[in-house]
Amino acid sequence: MGEVDSAFIQAIEHRPKLAVTEADGIPLIDLSPLNSSDSNAIARLATEIGDACKNWGFFQVINHGVPLDCREKIESASRTFFTQSLEEKSKVRRGELSPMGYYDGEHTKNVRDWKEVFDFVVEVPTLIPASHEPDDKELKMLHNQWPVYPPKFREACEDYTRETEKLSYKLLELISLSLGLPAKRFNEFFKDTTSFLRLNYYPRCPVPHLALGVGRHKDAGALTVLAQDAVGGLEVKRKTDGEWIRVKPTPNAYIVNVGDITQVWSNDKYESVEHRVMVNSEKERFSIPFFFNPAHYTMVEPLKELLDDHQNRAKYDAFNWGKFVAARNLSNFKKLDVENIQILSFQEIRSVMLMDPILFVEGIAEAAKVYTAAVKDASVGLQEVPPLKYKANAFSENLPSDQTTITGQVQDGL
Numbered sequence: 320m321g322e323v324d325s326a327f328i329q330a331i332e333h334r335p336k337l338a339v340t341e342a343d344g345i346p347l348i349d350l351s352p353l354n355s356s357d358s359n360a361i362a363r364l365a366t367e368i369g370d371a372c373k374n375w376g377f378f379q380v381i382n383h384g385v386p387l388d389c390r391e392k393i394e395s396a397s398r399t400f401f402t403q404s405l406e407e408k409s410k411v412r413r414g415e416l417s418p419m420g421y422y423d424g425e426h427t428k429n430v431r432d433w434k435e436v437f438d439f440v441v442e443v444p445t446l447i448p449a450s451h452e453p454d455d456k457e458l459k460m461l462h463n464q465w466p467v468y469p470p471k472f473r474e475a476c477e478d479y480t481r482e483t484e485k486l487s488y489k490l491l492e493l494i495s496l497s498l499g500l501p502a503k504r505f506n507e508f509f510k511d512t513t514s515f516l517r518l519n520y521y522p523r524c525p526v527p528h529l530a531l532g533v534g535r536h537k538d539a540g541a542l543t544v545l546a547q548d549a550v551g552g553l554e555v556k557r558k559t560d561g562e563w564i565r566v567k568p569t570p571n572a573y574i575v576n577v578g579d580i581t582q583v584w585s586n587d588k589y590e591s592v593e594h595r596v597m598v599n600s601e602k603e604r605f606s607i608p609f610f611f612n613p614a615h616y617t618m619v620e621p622l623k624e625l626l627d628d629h630q631n632r633a634k635y636d637a638f639n640w641g642k643f644v645a646a647r648n649l650s651n652f653k654k655l656d657v658e659n660i661q662i663l664s665f666q667e668i669r670s671v672m673l674m675d676p677i678l679f680v681e682g683i684a685e686a687a688k689v690y691t692a693a694v695k696d697a698s699v700g701l702q703e704v705p706p707l708k709y710k711a712n713a714f715s716e717n718l719p720s721d722q723t724t725i726t727g728q729v730q731d732g733l
């Protein structure tokens with residue numbers, strides 16, 4: 320393996336196959352009916368989007384209204400930024416006090432990603448809870464850090480974000496219609512948005528069969544709108560058979576996927592689907608996801624209009640989006656000595672309605688102990704941690720995939 324740090328190496332069962340399956344099945348949807356006032360065409364479009372959300376959790380859109388030059392400007396700014404020296408990029412490195420900016424040490428499920436990122440929030444400042452503690456009402460403000468080079472980097476980023484945000488609202492409205500709800504049913508949640516944009520850079524990798532650009536994960540927020548370049552590498556786990564399918568790069572298209580919040584809102588009608596990114600030894604790759612997220616104070620729960628007392632009972636408890644984000648921040652800056660800690664600390668969010676109650680309570684109790692120990696720098700006797708860690712991992716690994724948590728599968732985000 321030469322000089323490759325073992326932190327990048329995936330467990331055998333998660334290593335990518337170098338032979339790629341490129342399926343045609345991921346829907347390609349033309350959004351041009353939105354430019355007409357033909358309500359039938361818009362209704363048909365909503366149905367098409369609803370089917371894609373149900374069957375794939377992913378789709379691509381064309382004729383989306385984001386000007387091409389706006390996209391080209393941010394793509395070129397991103398390329399110029401990342402080709403600088405580490406020393407230059409580190410001038411805007413993210414830290415505990417400013418979680419936005421440049422970072423090259425992200426881990427997904429405790430394996431390091433073969434990538435570098437630059438993050439910025441859409442609304443300045445963005446408010447999120449200061450801690451994950453339920454009783455702590457203090458808020459903190461997220462600000463952006465901008466590099467001085469390349470010039471116009473900030474302008475390119477901000478212009479692009481405004482356009483992708485507009486597109487995200489259109490998509491959200493179509494999703495709402497597809498669920499039989501008024502177009503603007505979800506809009507109120509996004510007033511004080513916690514959305515952010517990420518520039519991803521995947522350098523060439525000498526061990527593409529052992530490492531991943533981003534390990535398997537689901538996106539936590541409401542929607543992700545992603546621009547990928549012509550290199551390709553994004554793979555989606557096909558719902559029908561669990562096969563990893565490559566999303567074919569389509570010039571000037573956007574890849575859209577529903578995140579966990581939409582899954583909860585729709586009470587599982589739409590599913591947030593696992594995906595990952597393969598890297599390669601010949602070509603570097605760039606992508607730009609826009610994570611469209613609600614206000615921190617949003618209580619995320621299945622929409623009442625979609626529920627009844629029979630077939631359609633709520634499958635999730637309500638959870639507070641901001642507290643969830645704050646908990647994610649905690650693990651971003653402290654390397655917890657426990658694998659999959661995010662899964663374990665939030666298990667109740669999704670599985671409480673789904674799994675055997677005794678197993679659930681036991682699992683959560685174990686997880687809570689491990690979590691507390693890890694957060695307090697393992698101040699609980701060290702000899703106690705390994706068996707707990709072992710049990711907790713066994714617990715999370717044994718969950719069927721449809722019972723994994725809203726947070727555990729999520730390795731994106733704040």
Ligand SMILES: O=C(O)CCC(=O)C(=O)O
Nearest residue numbers: 519547553596606608731
């Ligand atoms: O780079 C990509 O194609 C996808 C990245 C991704 O899934 C993410 O950043 O959440």
Ligand SMILES: [Fe+2]
Nearest residue numbers: 537538594731
């Ligand atoms: Fe993702």
